[in-house]
Amino acid sequence: MGIIRTALLTSLYGVTGGVASVGAGMAYLAASTTLVDLTKSDPMFKTKTYARYNPKDNPALQDVVIKRVPLSKIRPELRDSEEALTLEFCRGVWSRWGFWPQSKFHARYDHPPGLTDTLWSTSDLAVATYPPGLKFSNHFEVVGNEGAEIVVRCGGSPLEPGLRNSDGLVFISARVDRESEVAEFRLKSALFNSAAEGKGKGKGEGEKHPIPPKIEFLHTWYVRMLVQSAVGNVKA
Numbered sequence: 001m002g003i004i005r006t007a008l009l010t011s012l013y014g015v016t017g018g019v020a021s022v023g024a025g026m027a028y029l030a031a032s033t034t035l036v037d038l039t040k041s042d043p044m045f046k047t048k049t050y051a052r053y054n055p056k057d058n059p060a061l062q063d064v065v066i067k068r069v070p071l072s073k074i075r076p077e078l079r080d081s082e083e084a085l086t087l088e089f090c091r092g093v094w095s096r097w098g099f100w101p102q103s104k105f106h107a108r109y110d111h112p113p114g115l116t117d118t119l120w121s122t123s124d125l126a127v128a129t130y131p132p133g134l135k136f137s138n139h140f141e142v143v144g145n146e147g148a149e150i151v152v153r154c155g156g157s158p159l160e161p162g163l164r165n166s167d168g169l170v171f172i173s174a175r176v177d178r179e180s181e182v183a184e185f186r187l188k189s190a191l192f193n194s195a196a197e198g199k200g201k202g203k204g205e206g207e208k209h210p211i212p213p214k215i216e217f218l219h220t221w222y223v224r225m226l227v228q229s230a231v232g233n234v235k236a
Contacts, residue, residue, distance in 0.1 A: 029224040038062040044171055044188050049144045049151050053169055053194060060168075060192035061211040061219065065227045067185045071176065074183050075236045083147035085174040085234060087130065089185050090150045092233025093172060094136065095126035098226040106137040112159065126233075149173040155191065163195040174234075183234070187227050191219070 042062075044050055054060065071079055078085045093099065100122050107120040119125055119136040128134060130150050134142040141158040144151035150172045156164035168191040175184050193210045211219070 026221060029221065029228055032067070033224045033227050034066040035220055035224060036064050036066065038064055038188065038190075042188070044169075044190065047144075047151075050169060050190070053143070053153060053167065054190070054192050055163075056194070056196070058192050058194060058196050059209040060190040061209040061216055062188075062190040063220070063223070064186055064188040065223045067227050067231055068182045069185070069231055069235070071181045071183055073235050075234060078234055079176065079183075082175050085176065085183060086148050086150060086172065088234045089174045089230050090130055090172045091126055091128065092230030093187065093226050094128075094140075095122040096229040096232060098222075098229030099125075103137050106139060110138050112138065112157075115159075118158075143169070148175065154189075165193050165195050167192055167194040185227060185231060185234075187223055187230075189219075189223055 038044065042064075044062075051057075074085070075088075078088055094103075103120065103122050103125070111120070115135070115138060117135060118138060119128065119134070125136060128136075130142050130145055130152075132142050132145055135158045138157050138159075139154060141153045142150065143153045152170045152172070153168070154170055155166040155168045168189060171186070171188040173186050173188075176182075177184055191209070191211055196210070
C-alpha cells in the first residue's frame with residue numbers, strides 16, 4: 001500500500017506547493033468533499049456485481065465520497081445527460097492529477113509482460129469509454145457500465161480473475177438534481193478479502209473489515225482526492 005501513500009503525498013505536494021502545505025491540502029479536501037460510511041442497506045450491496053465479487057459477503061471497508069457542483073459550473077453539453085456526465089467524471093477519476101502518480105508507479109514498476117490489452121497512460125484513460133472488460137494499470141478492471149454508473153474492480157491484478165486476498169469495487173456515478181440545480185458526484189468503494197472464509201450471508205455490520213488502520217486512514221484521503229481531481233474534468 002506504499003503506492004497509495006506515494007500517490008496521496010505526491011498529489012498533495014503538487015496541489016499545495018510543498019510539504020508544509022500538505023495539512024492545508026487535507027483541510028481543503030475535507031471542506032470540499034463529503035465522506036460518509038455506508039451501511040448494508042445501501043443499494044450497492046444488493047447488486048449482482050457486488051455479490052459476484054464478494055460472494056461470501058465478507059466485511060468491507062465501505063464508504064462514499066460525495067461532491068456537489070452547481071449546474072452553472074458544469075460544461076453545458078453535460079448538463080442534460082447523466083450518462084455523459086458519469087463518463088466524463090469517471091474519465092476524470094482515472095486521468096487527472098489524483099490518479100496520475102499511481103498510474104506512473106504501475107507503468108514503471110508493476111508492468112508484467114504480455115498485457116497488450118491493458119491501458120497504462122492517463123492520456124488513454126482520458127478518452128476511454130470504460131466498457132466492461134477494460135483493464136488498466138494492472139490493478140483495475142471495468143466490471144460494469146450501465147451508463148449512469150460505472151463499476152471498477154480494484155485490489156489485485158486482472159491476471160487473477162478469481163477471489164483474492166486483496167479485492168475491492170469502486171462505483172462511480174453522477175446525477176443531476178434539477179430542483180436544486182446541482183450535479184452530484186459519488187465515488188463508492190468497498191475494500192475486502194473475497195478469498196477469506198466467510199461466515200455466510202447475514203453477518204452483523206459490527207464485524208471488522210481486514211484493512212489495517214494506517215491504510216484505512218490513507219484510503220479516506222485518497223478517495224477524496226480522486227473525486228476532487230475528477231470534477232475538474234466536468235467543469236465549464
